[in-house]
Amino acid sequence: MSYWTAIVVIVLIVAVASVMRSRQSGSDRLRQDRDQGPSPRETQLKNEVEELRERIHVLEKITVDGREARAIADEIESLREDQKQ
Incomplete structure (x- = not known):
C-alpha cells in the first residue's frame, strides 16, 4: 500500500467515525427530550x-x-x- 493510499484510508476512517459520532449524539439528545416529557x-x-x-x-x-x-x-x-x- 502506498503512502497516499494510506492517507486516503485514514481520512475515510476519520470521516466515518465523525458521522457515526454525530448520529449517536443526535439520538442521545432525542432520547433525553423524550425522557423529560x-x-x-x-x-x-x-x-x-x-x-x-x-x-x-x-x-x-x-x-x-x-x-x-x-x-x-x-x-x-x-x-x-x-x-x-
Whole structure:
C-alpha cells in the first residue's frame, strides 16, 4: 500500500467515525427530550387546541340545530354583543 493510499484510508476512517459520532449524539439528545416529557409550551398548546375544539363543537351545535337561518343570525349577533361588553 502506498503512502497516499494510506492517507486516503485514514481520512475515510476519520470521516466515518465523525458521522457515526454525530448520529449517536443526535439520538442521545432525542432520547433525553423524550425522557423529560412535554415542555410547558407543548402543554399550553395542547390546552389551547382542546379549548378550540370545544368551541368548534358548540358552533357546530348552533349551526345544525334545525333552526332557521334568521334565528342563527340573531344568536350570532347576540354573542357578538356579549363579547363587546
